[in-house]
Amino acid sequence: MKEIKPLIGITILCVSSMMAFLAVVGPIIRKLNLQEWHAGVMVALAGIAWIFLSRFWGKKSDIFGRKNILLLSIFGFFISYLLLAIFVNYAVITPPLVIISFIVLIITRLLIGVFYSAIPPVCNALIADKAKSGKRTSYMASLGASNGLGMILGPIIGGALATYGLAIPLYAAAILPLFAVFIALFFLEKDRKIEKIKDTPLHFLDKRLRLPMIASFITMFSIVTSQICLGFFILDRFQTNEIETAKITGYILAIIGVVFILTQIVVSKLKSVKPINWLTLGATFSAIGYLLIGIITTKEELTMAFCIGTIGLGMIMPAFLAITANSVEAHEQGIAAGTVSSAQGLGIIVGPLLSTILYSINPNFPFVFAGITFIILFAVSLLYKKTKVIC
Structure with missing residues (x-):
């Protein structure tokens, strides 16, 4: 291509x-x-x-x-x-x-x-x-x-x-x-001539897109939760000052950024693996990573937990995009991609609001909640796979 x-x-x-x-x-x-x-x-x-x-x-x-x-x-x-x-x-x-x-x-x-x-x-x-x-x-x-x-x-x-x-x-x-x-x-090549097709708008809650929309929302929610709560978590868990907290936060975000890129490079090379398998595997890694954050005791353990969760995110994102494309007809590709992308926008809004509320109750709660959502995603992915809704 x-x-x-x-x-x-x-x-x-x-x-x-x-x-x-x-x-x-x-x-x-x-x-x-x-x-x-x-x-x-x-x-x-x-x-x-x-x-x-x-x-x-x-x-x-x-x-x-x-x-x-x-x-x-x-x-x-x-x-x-x-x-x-x-x-x-x-x-x-x-x-x-x-x-x-x-x-x-x-x-x-x-x-x-x-x-x-x-x-x-x-x-x-x-x-x-x-x-x-x-x-x-x-x-x-x-x-x-x-x-x-x-x-x-x-x-x-x-x-x-x-x-x-x-x-x-x-x-x-x-x-x-x-x-x-x-x-x-x-x-980019010039667009092909658009064929006139009877307009049957793809519904926002179309059942073919439910799994990728759930995955899209959970993924973005978790990413925003990490960005919003990480600095506060380091301050409260390790009792560091503001300057040290900024350094540690930047250090961890840089590392997980690299891990995210490397994971997707690996996914891009393993072309024989089906997207639904990447989705279930990614949900497993992300659930483990985010749940581990609740029990860490050192900065190194915190970095490792985030890396594990990020490996999962790097698997999930290309998987739900591929599932979206494989689930609809050629004339629906644009609106389908836009529909799933809108779920990410919802995650951007809900993430800061819900995660900060949960954090005010207990600093572990935003990450534990994110881990639970990935367990739910894993279960839903297995159900789709078993019923052969998506291959």
């Missing part, structure tokens, strides 16, 4: 761009005299856009073609990010009223989320179009590894460039999707 290399490049560029903002969002909020909850609203809006627009973009790509929608969404992503960078550049020099800063940041971040929400489902649908069913897991894993690489590179780029000013990382982040536009324009 010759499109996989351009898609990998597009994914790395766009994810790096999206994640670069995280490195400077705190300083920007403080510089503009905003409050922490303002940043929370901005992140939540991206998740809301993901939920409600992934299906929309996926369906439009079924109608108007993958490449056309991908070009539109990436270019819109670039313009939105550029507007954000221009405003921040102005605002840090001449700070406007707090309400104006808040409104402009909300609008620009929402626009970024609107256009970015098209990129993952359309890329996945394009793989489903081009790859044979037996090789989809492998290609999805390759795309997942590039996604993980972007998640690592983005904050590094943002943090490194922040020394030159808070707006510089945003300008750099805006340029990255412009390169992605170039790749999509010149290295």
Whole structure:
């Protein structure tokens, strides 16, 4: 499949761009005299856009073609990010009223989320179009590894460039999707002529997509839970100071980022393994890893537990994407990918809310709860496998 290399490049560029903002969002909020909850609203809006627009973009790509929608969404992503960078550049020099800063940041971040929400489902649908069913897991894993690489590179780029000013990382982040536009324009094949097919919209709760949607939600919920609660957990469990906690948190997140990438590379190489088998195996690893967090006593054990859980996540993500593609017809690939992607957006919103509530009760509870959800996913996967709903 010759499109996989351009898609990998597009994914790395766009994810790096999206994640670069995280490195400077705190300083920007403080510089503009905003409050922490303002940043929370901005992140939540991206998740809301993901939920409600992934299906929309996926369906439009079924109608108007993958490449056309991908070009539109990436270019819109670039313009939105550029507007954000221009405003921040102005605002840090001449700070406007707090309400104006808040409104402009909300609008620009929402626009970024609107256009970015098209990129993952359309890329996945394009793989489903081009790859044979037996090789989809492998290609999805390759795309997942590039996604993980972007998640690592983005904050590094943002943090490194922040020394030159808070707006510089945003300008750099805006340029990255412009390169992605170039790749999509010149290295993706022209869309085939769209055949007129009777419009029978795929239902949001279509039974064919229930397993991948459950897996999608649980996976993103667990990832967000880890990101939100890890720092607090290290503070409370090991009684470290803020500086030491930041170092340990960064150390662990970097390690599990590498583990996530390596796992998906391994999955991409083992093309003979069926996606449902990867799903059950991944659910097992993730359940063990997250449940172990509740009984760890050292920082090394905590790192090992997260690595075990992350190995499972690296197996699950390409598996449920391949299952999605294998479960629907050719003319449904876009909306199916968008539907499953919207479940990830729901995980982004529910994760911070539920995990912080559970943490306030007991620091172990968010991770134990995540472990239990993976046990449920394992059981559901076995049921699907036994009834041969999905092969």
